[in-house]
Structure formats: structure tokens, C-alpha cells
Amino acid sequence: MSELGGLDIGMPDEGVGGAPEALSEDAKARFTAAGAAMAQIRKEEKKSKKKDDQVVQVIMKFLNDEGNSHLFTLISRLVARDCPSIFILAVISLIDEESLNAVAQYLKELTDKDAHEIVDESMALTKSTEIDAETNRAMVDWITRMQMVLSQAPEQILTKLMIDDKNIDGTVLQLTTFVLQRFFESRKKTAEFEKLQPLTASILQTVFEPFIASARKAILEAGKEEEEA
Structure with a gap:
């Protein structure tokens, strides 16, 4: 299983032959630093007032596309877990232009910077030479978008993705x-x-890492409140 600080991210048993390498250590370090910075500078007064209905409409349009029908179940499962729809859009923004635009607009309302300014796009994600510069740049922007969205409401998003204080629902890994x-x-x-899957798990671990501690604390505190009620 793929773990992060004792956190199981829903990765199937390893041992798949020919699996590509995970993110390079340099990439992990840079994204971790960026995520920590985002968490530090997050400002409550700059939270978006955008109605969630608009975001949901984008998701529904995506789901109604027959070409994406195989993703319907996975997205529906995340919606059923009350995962904030803007994070779902951030995940699918890599392949859907309307989702990309919605996420870009959301972030524009919250911060003066966009994904291009947060992390060096020329940074190599892996040691492999199979990923060309343009593909690498698009993936760096995507990972940064997910992290920027997560940084705005880390506890709200992660507590919906976590089954308990040590386990992430595997649906997000499958969808990603x-x-x-x-x-x-x-x-x-x-x-x-x-x-x-190993590369995806590495990406999600890097995105989640700066915010796991606060999410885990929120889950444990909620559990104590339920016991005392």
C-alpha cells in the first residue's frame, strides 16, 4: 500500500511490473514547499463567494458526456462523500477545458497568483526522459492547481476524502x-x-502532504465530540 506519514492513500498492493517511477525527490520537495507556503498565507477574508451551483453545473455537463461515462461512477462517489466540487473540477481540469476555466476563475477570486507563478514549470517531474517539456509543464500546472484549491479549504476537502484519520478513500486515486x-x-x-497508479499516488501524496496534519486533527476532534455528545 502507498502511505504518507502513516496515511493509506488507497493504493492497491504494489508489484505491478513495468510501473513508471514516482515523482522525483526534487519535484516532491518543491511542491511540498509550495503547499506549505499556500497554507501559511491562506486568508479567510479572501474566500470565494461563488455559488457552488455553478461548479456543479460544470460537473454535470462533464458527466452527461457519453465519452466520459466510465468516469461517472467515480465522480458520483466523490460527490456522495460531499467532497467540495471545486476540488473534483481541479482533478479533471487536466482533460476538460470548462473545468480548467472554472478552477482558474475560482482561484483568480482568491489569490493574485495563478499556477504558473507558484512552481517552476520547467521542473522535471520524474527522472524519466519519456515526458516531454510541454507535457511536463501541463502536469506541473495541474498539480499546482490541485494544491492551490486544496490550500483554500484543506480540512473541508480532506476530511471528506479521508475514511478515518489514517485512510484516504481510494476513489480519488482511481479518478485521478x-x-x-x-x-x-x-x-x-x-x-x-x-x-x-504509482505515479498518481505519488502526485496525490505530494498534493496532500502539507495539509494532512490539520485534517487528521479535525477528524480526531470530531470523533471526540461525538463520543462526548
Whole structure:
């Protein structure tokens, strides 16, 4: 299982032959630093007033596309867990232009910076030479978008994705892997689902890491309140 500080991210048992490497240590360090900075500078007064209905409409349009029907169940599961829809949009923004625009608008209302300004786009995500510069840049922006969205409401998002204080629901890993697979296929690159999962798990671990402690604390405190009630 793939773990982060004792946190199980819902990764199937490892051992899949030919699996690609995870994020490079340099990439992990840079995204972790960026995430920590986002958490530090988050300001409550700058939270968006955008109605969630608008975001939901984008998701429903995406779900009603027959070409994306295989993603319907996974997105529906996250919606059923009350995962904030803006984070779902951030995940699928890698392959859906309307979702990308919605996330960009959301972030524009909250911060003066966009994904391009947070992390160096030329940073190599992996040590592999199979990812070309343009693909690498698009993935860096995507990872940064997910982290920027998460930084605005980390406890609200992560507590919905966590089954308990040590386990992440595997649905988010599956959805993110399918999105990454679709992205690579659109660029004429071979992308088997099982072989992409280690990379996806590494990406999600890096996105979540700066905010796990506060989310875990919120879950434990909620549990204590229920016991005392």
C-alpha cells in the first residue's frame, strides 16, 4: 500500500511490473514547499463567494458526456462523500477545458497568483526522459492547481476524502489515474491504468502532504465530540 506519514492513500498492493517511477525527490520537495507556503498565507477574508451551483453545473455537463461515462461512477462517489466540487473540477481540469476555466476563475477570486507563478514549470517531474517539456509543464500546472484549491479549504476537502484519520478513500486515486491516463492518451502516449497508479499516488501524496496534519486533527476532534455528545 502507498502511505504518507502513516496515511493509506488507497493504493492497491504494489508489484505491478513495468510501473513508471514516482515523482522525483526534487519535484516532491518543491511542491511540498509550495503547499506549505499556500497554507501559511491562506486568508479567510479572501474566500470565494461563488455559488457552488455553478461548479456543479460544470460537473454535470462533464458527466452527461457519453465519452466520459466510465468516469461517472467515480465522480458520483466523490460527490456522495460531499467532497467540495471545486476540488473534483481541479482533478479533471487536466482533460476538460470548462473545468480548467472554472478552477482558474475560482482561484483568480482568491489569490493574485495563478499556477504558473507558484512552481517552476520547467521542473522535471520524474527522472524519466519519456515526458516531454510541454507535457511536463501541463502536469506541473495541474498539480499546482490541485494544491492551490486544496490550500483554500484543506480540512473541508480532506476530511471528506479521508475514511478515518489514517485512510484516504481510494476513489480519488482511481479518478485521478483515469484522468492522467486520458491526458497521456490525448498526447499519443501509452498509458496503462495499473502502471500509472504509482505515479498518481505519488502526485496525490505530494498534493496532500502539507495539509494532512490539520485534517487528521479535525477528524480526531470530531470523533471526540461525538463520543462526548
